[in-house]
Amino acid sequence: MKYATLAGILLAAAACQTPAPKQEADTTPVKDLHTLSNADSIHIRNLDLNIEVDFSQKQIRGIAGWHVANPQDIAVLKLDTYGLSIDSVTVNGQKVQHTLDAAVPNLGSRLNIPVDKQADLVQIWYKTSPEATALQWLEPSQTMGKKQPFLYTQSESIYARTWIPCPDGPGIRFPYTARVKVPKDLMALMSAVNVQQRNDSGIYTFSMEQPVPAYLMALAVGDISFKAVDSITGVYTEPAMLDKAAWELADIGKMVTTAGQLYGPYRWGRYDVLVLPPGFPLGGMENPRLTFATPTIIAGDRSLVSLIAHELAHSWSGNLVTNATWEDFWLNEGFTVYFERRIMEAMQGEDYSDMLWELGYQDLQGTVEELGKDSKDTWLKLDLRNRNPDDGLTDIAYEKGAHFLRLIEKTAGRAKLDTFLRTYFDSHAFKTMNTAQFLQYLDANLIKGDTAMAGKIRINDWVYGPGIPDNCPRAPQKRFTKVSEEVKRFQGSTAAKELQTTGWSSHEWLYxxxxxxxxxxxxxxxxxxxxxxxxxxxxxxxxxxxxxxxxxxxxxxxxxxxxxxxxxxxxxxxxxxxxxxxxxxxxxxxxxxxxxxxxxxxxxxxxxxxxxxxxx
Known part of the structure; x- marks a missing residue:
């Protein structure tokens, strides 16, 4: 179908879509260095997305319909794009003359749309590039089933703009609906409310009522099947992997229950996991309602499922309370690693989580050695001016951030920290947070003027200082001590076949x-x-x-x-x-x-x- 014909069909469909979700973000977006948009001036109410996925052209095309409010009568709506072809734009149904600025390194091209105080619905007809960074188009031979093609998106950090014209910053949240047309023998899923069976039309509709930032928008299209784990959790994957994946992830329902007992209710409805084909570049991506996961966690012995605990924990830290900018990334990943290990401790015991803490400490040491112990890139609060935000996606945010929280736990006491975190997630749900705001909240609600506690934690050394502070806590090494003994024996004269390794977990083997x-x-x-x-x-x-x-x-x-x-x-x-x-x-x-x-x-x-x- 030619695009000119498709555009008319999509416009008619957009006009008769279900009403936009009522829930809206209740926080003012924080301007960051990595968005060219002006969503801090024009309120983004919600998105109606209407697209078709074309495997033959390796292209997504359709309409992004942005519902906005412009009480300040700003003259131009500015959105992020990267490599998109913008065919036409209408405001309240009337065509307007848009412009695209010259591309900026790392950030792409700003889309400028003239608007006035009455602007309500801005619709953008567009096409993606076959080279869009967020999109991986897989040939059948690159999938597990070898029969059908597959497409999935990876929007973090600033790659949503390569497949949707949008305000692309973690501090800008909006609900969305979507209508996605795909080949009839394939199934579409999004980070939204999903169906569990393929239909005959190839048209799928989605709704995400909770406001989310653009980096948490996700799409997958392929030969996909579903298997329930319990009433609110389940597994999607290619049919060839389904039974194996469902067995491996049989405890995800228990993880959701455990997480809720720690830090409050799960607020996203269902929690499902999509196990992707092998090319996925990450371990997992915490897309709301539908974690995208690498098949490398399917080890056959449930030994690597702590990754799922990590992505689930993001449903609180990152998805529920979001870092305002990518310079505040540690508020996302550091909290999540800490939460993940608390989930695993509750499910597997303290000795088990201690192994995760020690392996994580080793990863942190390696990252500091690689970056340099005095490098500003080893601060928790990052400086990403004129840089790609992916430069900050290192183990500093993950492991230094998590160990900072563990230090607070050891200093203030676990009960106090748990109460603090539960209140933090509840009081900032569906809002954003930057580093300065969090430190003020920490001081007012946990430290509360306790100079002795503050002196033991030394916040500035962690947040605005390099390397690994010398008060970094280390986990007890009950299980790894035994491994170290076998290492010494093997380095000596003991033969490998004589080593005492019975019952070792994959973590002990890795150590x-x-x-x-x-x-x-x-x-x-x-x-x-x-x-x-x-x-x-x-x-x-x-x-x-x-x-x-x-x-x-x-x-x-x-x-x-x-x-x-x-x-x-x-x-x-x-x-x-x-x-x-x-x-x-x-x-x-x-x-x-x-x-x-x-x-x-x-x-x-x-x-x-x-x-x-x-x-x-």
Missing amino acids: FLRALSGISKEKMKELDATFRFTQTGNSEMADQWFVMAVAADYEPAYPAMEKFLSEVGRRKFLTPLYTEMMKTPKGKEMAIRIYGKYKQNYHPLAQETLNKLVKG
């Missing part, structure tokens, strides 16, 4: 392998013969093992490593492996060959990272 980084090729061979690490189905262990194999030039692992790199698109795994390969001439040659062969299997965000790393 074991990290402690043995740099061992000889002969030691690698002995470990592999005993524990078959080269053939492991656990992606965390596999990635660490393959990094060690490259460092030791342990060639028997190379075929499995190449297979791993052909199937896995998660940047967490790709980056260290390709980095290690690029350290030697032999490894560099291997990296260039493998990346050239499988590059198209990776999401544009992963390609952007690896293009800078893998060079001839």
Whole structure:
């Protein structure tokens, strides 16, 4: 169908859509450095999206209908776009002359639309580019089922603007409805209220009544099936993976209950998980109501499901209370890591969560070493002026932020911190928060003038200081102490087959392998013969093992490593492996060959990272 014909159909459909949701964000948007919009001046009430997904053209096209309020009589509505073709714009049904500014590095092009005080509905006819950063178009061969194509979006941090003309900042929230037309043999899902069965029309409608920022808008289209876990949770994935994924994620309902007992009710209706094809660049994405998850968590033993606890925790920290700008990212991820580990402690015990804390501390140490212990990028409050906000998506926000909260817990007491966090989430629900505001709230509602407590925490050292402060808490090492003993035995004269490893979790194995980084090729061979690490189905262990194999030039692992790199698109795994390969001439040659062969299997965000790393 030609676009000119489609436009008329979409306009008629937009006119007869169900009324826009009534719930609106009740907070004034905070202007940030990474949006070109003026949603701080013109109120964005809600979005009506009406689009068609065209796999043959690798294109989304349709209408973004923005309901606005303009009491200040601002002359121009400004929105974010990146690589979009804007065909026409109407305001209250009348065509207006829009303009697109020249592209700004990292941010794209500002769309300028003339409006007046009476402006209510602004409709934008547009098309995406086949190279849109948020969109990964998969050929059937790149899916698990190998029969149908697949599309999914990844809008964080500022990539919603590559598939929707929008005010694209975390501090700008709006509810939305959507009508999405897809090929009839495929199913569409969004970060909204979803159906659980494919229909015959190929047309799906969605509603997200709670206000969300643009980075939490998500779409997936493919050969998708659903299986319920309980009355409010379930799993979507390709049919070939459905039973396996549902078994792996059988505890997500218990996670929702546990999280609610900690920090208040779950406010989003259902909580479902979509397990995506292998190219997904992240572990998970906390899209409201529908977490997008990497298939690398499907280990066959439920050993990696703490990732789901993390994405679920975002339903409070990040989705419910959102960082106002990307410079305040730690308010999103630091809180979420802390919350995730509290969920896992409640479900698996303190010894289990202690392992997560220690592995996280190791990750934090590695990030600080990489960035530099005095680097301003190791502050919690980031400085991202004239930079891509993705520069701040490091373990500083995640692990330093989480350890800061753990320090507060250890200093003030868990009961006080839990009461504080519960009140924080309740009183700021569906609002945004920046670092200065949070510190004021912390002082007024937890520290309350207690100079001794403040002196022990040393807030400025954490938030506006580099590196890892020397009062950073460390978790007890009850289980890892035993692992360390086996590491020493193996480094001595004890054979691998004599090590005491019965009952180890994947976390203990990962700690074991990290402690043995740099061992000889002969030691690698002995470990592999005993524990078959080269053939492991656990992606965390596999990635660490393959990094060690490259460092030791342990060639028997190379075929499995190449297979791993052909199937896995998660940047967490790709980056260290390709980095290690690029350290030697032999490894560099291997990296260039493998990346050239499988590059198209990776999401544009992963390609952007690896293009800078893998060079001839």
